[in-house]
Amino acid sequence: MSTAQPEALARDVPPWLFAAAAVTTLPHALHLPLWLSLLTGLLCGWAAWLWWQDRRLPRRWLLLPLAVAGSIGIVADFGTLLGRDAGVAMLVMFMAMKLLEMRSRRDAMVVILLGYFLLLTHYFYSQDMPTGLWLLLSLWLVTAALIRLHAGTIGIRENLRYAGLLAVQALPFMLVLYLLFPRISGPLWGLPQDAFSGKTGLSDSMTPGSIANLVQSGEIAFRVRFDAAPPARPQLYWRGPVMEHFDGTTWRQSRQRRAPESIQPAGPTIGYETTLEAHSQRWLLALDAPVTLPDGASLDGRLSALAQQPLETRQRFRLAAATAYRFNAEEAPAVLRDNLQLPPNSNPQTRMLAESWRQQAVQPERVVALALRHFSTEDFYYTLQPPLLGRDGIDDFLFRSRRGFCEHYAAAFVVLMRSAGIPARVVGGYQGGEMNPRDGYLVVRQSEAHAWAEVWLANRGWVRVDPTAAVAPERIEQGIANALPFGEPLPAFLQVRADWLRDIRHRWEALNNAWNQNILGYDARRQRELLSRLGLPDADWRSLAIALGVACTLVLALITLWTLHHRRRVAPELMLWHRALRRIRVDCAPGETPLALAARVGNSKPELAADFAAVVHHFLLARYAPENPEHLAALRAAVARLPRRRNP
Amino acid sequence: MRLIDNLQQRLFRWQDDGTTSIRLGQRRIFIVPSRGGLLFALALVVMLIGAINYNLALGHALVFLLAGIGISGMVHTFRNLHGLSITPGRCAPVFVGEKAEFELILDNDRPMTRRSLVFEADKGMSAIVAVNGHDRAKITVPVGSHRRGWMALPRVRLSTRYPLGLFTAWSYLQPAMRCLVYPCPRPTPLPENTLRPLGGISNGQGGQEDFSGFRERQPADSLRHVAWKASARDNGQRPLLIKQFAGGSDAELDLAWSATDPALADETRLSMLTAWVLEAGSRHLHFALSLPGQEIPAGSGEAHQQRCLEALALFPS
Numbered sequence: 001m002s003t004a005q006p007e008a009l010a011r012d013v014p015p016w017l018f019a020a021a022a023v024t025t026l027p028h029a030l031h032l033p034l035w036l037s038l039l040t041g042l043l044c045g046w047a048a049w050l051w052w053q054d055r056r057l058p059r060r061w062l063l064l065p066l067a068v069a070g071s072i073g074i075v076a077d078f079g080t081l082l083g084r085d086a087g088v089a090m091l092v093m094f095m096a097m098k099l100l101e102m103r104s105r106r107d108a109m110v111v112i113l114l115g116y117f118l119l120l121t122h123y124f125y126s127q128d129m130p131t132g133l134w135l136l137l138s139l140w141l142v143t144a145a146l147i148r149l150h151a152g153t154i155g156i157r158e159n160l161r162y163a164g165l166l167a168v169q170a171l172p173f174m175l176v177l178y179l180l181f182p183r184i185s186g187p188l189w190g191l192p193q194d195a196f197s198g199k200t201g202l203s204d205s206m207t208p209g210s211i212a213n214l215v216q217s218g219e220i221a222f223r224v225r226f227d228a229a230p231p232a233r234p235q236l237y238w239r240g241p242v243m244e245h246f247d248g249t250t251w252r253q254s255r256q257r258r259a260p261e262s263i264q265p266a267g268p269t270i271g272y273e274t275t276l277e278a279h280s281q282r283w284l285l286a287l288d289a290p291v292t293l294p295d296g297a298s299l300d301g302r303l304s305a306l307a308q309q310p311l312e313t314r315q316r317f318r319l320a321a322a323t324a325y326r327f328n329a330e331e332a333p334a335v336l337r338d339n340l341q342l343p344p345n346s347n348p349q350t351r352m353l354a355e356s357w358r359q360q361a362v363q364p365e366r367v368v369a370l371a372l373r374h375f376s377t378e379d380f381y382y383t384l385q386p387p388l389l390g391r392d393g394i395d396d397f398l399f400r401s402r403r404g405f406c407e408h409y410a411a412a413f414v415v416l417m418r419s420a421g422i423p424a425r426v427v428g429g430y431q432g433g434e435m436n437p438r439d440g441y442l443v444v445r446q447s448e449a450h451a452w453a454e455v456w457l458a459n460r461g462w463v464r465v466d467p468t469a470a471v472a473p474e475r476i477e478q479g480i481a482n483a484l485p486f487g488e489p490l491p492a493f494l495q496v497r498a499d500w501l502r503d504i505r506h507r508w509e510a511l512n513n514a515w516n517q518n519i520l521g522y523d524a525r526r527q528r529e530l531l532s533r534l535g536l537p538d539a540d541w542r543s544l545a546i547a548l549g550v551a552c553t554l555v556l557a558l559i560t561l562w563t564l565h566h567r568r569r570v571a572p573e574l575m576l577w578h579r580a581l582r583r584i585r586v587d588c589a590p591g592e593t594p595l596a597l598a599a600r601v602g603n604s605k606p607e608l609a610a611d612f613a614a615v616v617h618h619f620l621l622a623r624y625a626p627e628n629p630e631h632l633a634a635l636r637a638a639v640a641r642l643p644r645r646r647n648p
Numbered sequence: 649m650r651l652i653d654n655l656q657q658r659l660f661r662w663q664d665d666g667t668t669s670i671r672l673g674q675r676r677i678f679i680v681p682s683r684g685g686l687l688f689a690l691a692l693v694v695m696l697i698g699a700i701n702y703n704l705a706l707g708h709a710l711v712f713l714l715a716g717i718g719i720s721g722m723v724h725t726f727r728n729l730h731g732l733s734i735t736p737g738r739c740a741p742v743f744v745g746e747k748a749e750f751e752l753i754l755d756n757d758r759p760m761t762r763r764s765l766v767f768e769a770d771k772g773m774s775a776i777v778a779v780n781g782h783d784r785a786k787i788t789v790p791v792g793s794h795r796r797g798w799m800a801l802p803r804v805r806l807s808t809r810y811p812l813g814l815f816t817a818w819s820y821l822q823p824a825m826r827c828l829v830y831p832c833p834r835p836t837p838l839p840e841n842t843l844r845p846l847g848g849i850s851n852g853q854g855g856q857e858d859f860s861g862f863r864e865r866q867p868a869d870s871l872r873h874v875a876w877k878a879s880a881r882d883n884g885q886r887p888l889l890i891k892q893f894a895g896g897s898d899a900e901l902d903l904a905w906s907a908t909d910p911a912l913a914d915e916t917r918l919s920m921l922t923a924w925v926l927e928a929g930s931r932h933l934h935f936a937l938s939l940p941g942q943e944i945p946a947g948s949g950e951a952h953q954q955r956c957l958e959a960l961a962l963f964p965s
Contacts, residue, residue, distance in 0.1 A: 084702075109684045109813070113691045116714060120695045123704040132706055139710070143717060143812075150813040152764045152778055162811060166724065170716025177712035184700050313703055520705040556719060563723045564730060566758055 009108060010153075014051045014099075016145035017111045018044060021099055023138040024118040025092050031125060033077050036089055039070060043096035050100075058100055067097055088121045108149050115142040129515050140167055169562070172555045180548040182541050183524040200446055201279030202240045202428050206251040208393060211428070212384050212405040215480065217446040220277060221430060222285055223513055224442040227271040231287075233432055234476050235323040237452065237464065238285040238444060240429035242302035248343040249393055251411060251426045258301025259332060263289050267324035275316045275517065282306040284317060285429060285444075288464065289327055292320035302425075303327055303462070316521060329461040331423075336456060339423035347394040347415060354419030364422045364457050368465055371416050375409065375470040378402070382472035382483055406475070409467040410451040423456040427464070432479055438510035447480055573622040573632060576639050580615045583642045584608055594619060614638045662803065665823045669735040669755075672806075677729050677819050679722065685814035688718060721812035728762050728808045729817050732779070737786060739801075741828040741957070742793050743922075747773070748827040749788035750801045754779045764810040769802045793829045796918070796961045801825040830957045833926055834919035835872060839907045862889040866950070873930050890930065900946050901928050901935035903956075914965060922960050929953040939963055 021044060029037040043066075050057060070093045071081065078086035095114050102108055119135050119142070144163035148154060154162075200217055203210065222238075230236075243251035269291055276285065284290075284297060286305035293299070294317040296308045305319070342351075357370045381403040389396040394415045397408050404412075410426050417424035431450035433442040452466040469476045475483035536543055581588060584605065588597055598616040602609040618635035625631060656662070661676060681689065692711055699707030737751030750769070756762050756779040768774040770791040779785040793799055807818035862878055865888040879888045903924045908917040921937070928935040929948075936946035937956045942963075944956055 105813075106684075109687070113687060116688075117691055117695060120698060120704070120707050120710055123699075123707045123710070124702060127704065127706045135706075135710065139713065146813065147811045150764055150810050152776060152810075154761075154763065158761075166717050166720050166811070167713070169720035170713050173716025173719060174709060174712040177715065178709055181708070181712065183708075519709075522705060556723075559720050560723050563720070563727050 009102065009105060013108060013145075013148055014047075014102060016141075016148045017102065017108055018048050018051075018099065020112060020115045020138075020142040020145040021095050023134075023141055024115040025095055027122055027131070027134065028088060028092050028118075031085075032089055032092060035073065036070075036077075036093065039073075040092055040096040044099055047096075047099035047102070057103065060101075063097060063100060067093070070097075084124060088124065091118055091121065105149060108145075112142055112146050112149070115145075127520055129512060132515075136167075140164060143167065169559050172558070173552065176548070176551040176555055178522070179527070179530060180544060180551060182544050183522075183527050201277075201281065202283075202430075202449060204241045204243075204253050204281065206243055206407055206411070206426060206428055206451060207249055208386070208389060208397075208404070208408055208411070211407045211449050211451055212386070214449045215384065215405075215447045219446050220509070221279070221444050221446050221448070222274050222276040224272050224274045224287075224433065224444065225440060226442070227273075230435065230442055231270060231323050233478075234469075236432050236442075237288045237427075237450075237466075238430040238433075239288050239304055239427060240281075240283045240285055241427075242300075242304055242454070243426040243428060244302075244338055245341065246343060246411075246415070246426075248346050248391075254338060256334075256338060258335065261299055261301060261303055261328055262330070263291060263303075263322075264326040264329075265289070265291055265322035265324070266326060267322055269320045269322050271318070271320045273316060273318050275314060275513075275521070276311055278311050278313050278315075280310050280312060282308075282310050284319070286319050287321035287323070289322055289325040290319055291322050291325075292318075294318055314516060314520065316517075327461045328456075329459055331456055331461070336423045339425050339456065340418050340421065342415065342418050347392045347419075349392075349395045349399050350412070350415055351419040353398070354416045357416075358420040364420075364455070367420045367422060368417070368455060371413060372465070372467060372470040375413075375467050380404075380409075380471045382468065382475065384484060406468040407451045409471060410453045413453045413465065413467040417453070417455050425454050427452050427454050431466075431476065434479070436506045436510050436513075438506045439513055441510070441513055443509060443513075571623075573619060573635055576622075576632075576635050577615075577619050580612070580619075580639045580642055583639070583644065584612060608642070611638070611641050611643075615642065660820055662820055663822065665821060667736055667824050669733050670821055670823065672729050672732045672734070672819050674726075674730060677726060677817055679726055679815050679817040682809055682814060682816045684809075685718070688714075688814050692718075718812070718814050722815045724811050725808060725815045725817045727758075727760075728765070728810050729806065729819055731758060732756060732762060732765075734806075734821060734823070736823040736825045739825055739827040741830055741954070741961070743830045744793055744796050744832040746793060747790045748793045748799060748829065749790055750825050750827060751786055751788050752804075752821075752823070754785045754787060756781060756783055756785075758782070762808075762810075764808050766807050767804055768807070769804045791827070793827070796829045796831045796915075796963075798826045798962070799829050801827070828958060828961055830961045831915065831918040831922045833923035834916060836920045836923050838901065838924055838927055839903070864888070865890045901933050902938065902946075903928065903935055904938040905940055906938075918960050918963055922957065925953060925956045925960070 025040055025044075032040075047057075071090070074086055074089045074093070075081055078089065080086050081090065091114065095111070095118060098107065098111050098114065102111065116139075119138055122131060122135060125131075140160070140163055143166060144159045147162055147166075148159055151159065200214070200219055201221060202214065224230075241253050244254040245252045270287070271292075272287065274285070284294075284305040284307055286293075289303055290299065290305045293305055297305055297317070300306050307315075307317075353374075354367075357367050361367050361370060379402055382405070383403050384405055386397075386404045386408060387401045389401065394412050397404055398412055398416075407426075414424040414426050428449075428451050430444050430448045431452070432448045433444040435442050450468070452464060452468065454462045454464055456462050466476060472483040531537070531544070531547075536547065577594075584601065586597070586601055586605075592600075594616045598609075598613050601612050605612075615635065615638045618631060618638045621628070622631035622635045660678065692714055695707065695714075696711045698704070699711055733755040735753040735755070737753050739748060739750045742748045752767070754762075754765070754777065759781040761778055761780050763778040765777050765779070765787075766774050767777070767787055767789045769789045773790040773792065775787050775789055777785055777787040789801070789804055791799070791802060801823060804821040804823075805818055806821055807816055809816050862875055865874060873890050875889045901924075903921055905917065905921065908920050910917075912920075921939075925935070925937065929950075929952075932948060934946050934948045935956075937944040937959060939959060942959055944952075944959060947955075
């Protein structure tokens with residue numbers, strides 16, 4: 001018992017708050033500027049040291065300049081105080097400063113609420129499973145700190161157990177709210193510019209080396225689940241940007257609008273569902289050639305499927321494709337002219353070579369075959385580390401270095417074709433994919449980024465030609481890890497060739513995929529699906545609110561029952577005592593002691609006196625010396641010796 | 649004000665709880681969000697808006713989990729009071745101006761510890777207690793005493809915010825308990841002339857001179873006799889010590905209302921008599937007390953002293 005001021009902080013409360021502050025700010029060190037992380041660590045350390053030494057907290061006039069200096073530093077670093085990243089930086093700094101201002105329980109409450117708030121900000125940067133797990137642990141610790149703050153005194157273990165119990169009881173609430181709370185998709189207001197940053201993926205232009213850089217990344221670009229058996233690997237061309245304009249080094253998309261495609265499927269339609277990671281571009285990376293598109297998506301006239309908005313979050317789409325097709329057998333002359341464009345006075349040797357092929361062969365198909373044979377028979381190498389190329393890059397590549405990656409071959413091939421008068425263009429995208437046997441998803445990574453060529457042939461339309469296949473057929477058949485020459489340094493994740501390691505990776509990625517699909521991917525559309533499966537089709541917000549209210553009430557009732565229910569334990573010696581009184585048919589008056597009762601029984605029923613005196617003796621021992629279990633056994637035996645109750 | 653009182657009376661079902669045990673049921677426990685709870689709710693709303701705006705699936709989950717923790721915390725705050733048994737205990741008499749300490753016995757028949765139970769009967773004076781699972785604890789509720797006579801325990805507000813501090817649950821208790829408040833002693837030298845020998849040999853002032861040791865201070869002992877140095881040695885861990893003197897006088901002292909200055913107010917005269925009774929008691933004197941309409945024959949010892957003090961406390965004004 002104490003009569004201390006309830007608002008003052010007990011001595012052993014601050015360490016909990018330090019711990020809460022540490023776990024909620026620590027992961028931000030991954031992306032905050034170094035000086036801010038150091039400042040935060042220093043302030044936390046200072047607060048902890050002051051607590052350890054039991055010293056006074058610094059005065060306000062000392063903290064104010066520090067706060068101002070920190071804010072100025074943040075403005076200098078981020079250019080603003082209002083953006084998402086700057087806001088997170090401010091919160092982290094406030095948290096550290098508040099630790100130096102912790103005088104009362106209210107200050108501690110602010111630290112804890114800031115901690116909860118900081119937990120949310122981590123999701124701006126990552127929502128994967130390890131983050132989720134770390135934040136669950138942090139939540140547990142912060143809640144324990146909150147309990148410690150209001151408990152008076154409580155042991156560490158009991159505190160943690162209590163916080164865990166509360167979190168477990170909160171889980172059903174979370175589940176109900178997660179499933180039934182009306183989901184609003186899309187931002188409520190314009191997002192700050194830095195809302196999406198640091199996304200990897202194909203860019204809308206191609207220079208020598210750009211794809212080779214992308215290939216170094218093991219990140220997943222998208223996952224695909226086919227309705228039926230997946231097509232063979234050499235047919236898995238996922239189309240991104242089509243690049244028609246060449247300035248000598250860089251290939252770019254043409255700004256010209258194109259008439260709608262005419263696609264004639266020449267085989268079965270393959271349905272699939274693709275889950276694209278955010279890449280900040282509009283293309284859907286559809287399998288060639290797309291025949292069914294999701295709502296809101298469209299084709300751009302070059303067979304690239306585009307979404308309405310750039311993909312800033314992970315999204316799922318349903319599509320269908322026909323891998324055998326004929327595409328734009330008739331093409332507008334203007335388009336064909338565009339696809340013959342070459343920068344003037346460049347690459348003379350290449351032009352001469354193409355000219356000579358053109359004279360050898362009458363049909364464009366023959367020219368294509370000659371070019372491919374040139375790549376496969378001459379001394380070309382497929383490598384991630386090509387030498388730098390000069391001003392006439394294609395000439396350098398074709399006649400001198402002869403070492404290149406897919407973008408070199410695609411670019412050289414298109415320049416050759418255009419020089420020979422055949423309309424051609426570069427297509428960027430991904431080729432292949434790795435089937436995860438654990439969950440049946442085809443995983444396509446950045447390392448599968450690829451560039452190939454497309455030529456237009458009369459009556460056949462645009463035909464895909466992949467010159468890389470002529471140089472390194474393994475790239476198309478088996479993937480990049482098998483196509484690169486022995487001894488070439490592989491991207492780190494590709495070096496894993498042991499089966500068991502690959503199996504672990506497959507399991508991990510399948511788990512991540514399940515997490516993404518089922519937990520992170522739960523949105524307004526999935527909510528509607530769930531509700532219609534629960535028998536609430538076309539649920540509007542009103543019926544949703546009713547369902548939510550009913551479910552929450554039920555959960556609250558269950559938790560209340562769970563929490564308040566307890567069986568009142570009656571001590572065993574008391575039960576035996578009452579049994580003894582029933583047997584001898586004696587009532588105990590209020591306030592009558594067992595010894596007084598024994599005396600009364602001795603007077604009124606002398607035949608029972610001895611037995612009952614034994615019961616009283618053992619009852620008193622069992623009741624007041626409970627540490628010895630023999631007393632209880634003796635009492636039980638004494639009660640058994642009493643005469644059984646007979647019906648009169 | 650009366651309207652508000654009436655409203656509170658209806659709302660909180662204030663009732664006299666008598667002298668029996670009170671078991672807190674759901675009908676007499678009230679619960680509302682605390683200021684911290686409102687702040688928490690506000691933070692959750694802001695977080696939810698952030699989660700929607702940035703389309704953070706786990707952000708939604710975090711907000712909903714926190715909301716769930718808040719709500720189950722509410723049930724736990726309620727449970728911290730629910731089923732608690734409160735039995736009135738004793739209350740030792742005090743002098744006017746001292747804190748009366750009403751003892752309550754708390755029985756917890758749940759396996760979990762009930763913590764941070766705040767008892768407040770008098771503004772600004774509270775006592776906090778925890779009761780272990782399946783255990784019993786005593787608490788003394790402090791109440792300031794301002795007038796001599798019987799002081800009833802005012803309505804006690806028992807409140808708690810444990811475990812999360814987001815909700816305040818409270819209950820009103822009104823056990824029938826009273827505390828006897830003695831008049832505040834007004835230090836005055838003993839009236840010499842009323843000292844008359846009781847047969848045997850008088851030892852004069854011996855009782856004040858032959859120091860024989862210490863004893864613990866009782867509430868009725870005057871502060872003048874506290875052995876401050878000796879008491880300070882144990883840092884206030886134990887009650888204050890009183891110097892004891894051997895050779896108590898066998899003289900009989902007649903402490904009479906008439907011996908006090910009639911020009912003084914009645915209360916002052918009572919205070920002087922109180923001081924005399926204490927002084928005489930601490931010197932183990934044999935004394936009688938005579939008040940208008942009441943005579944207490946000569947005697948000595950704790951019981952006699954208390955009887956005198958009681959008469960002084962309850963002297964009709």
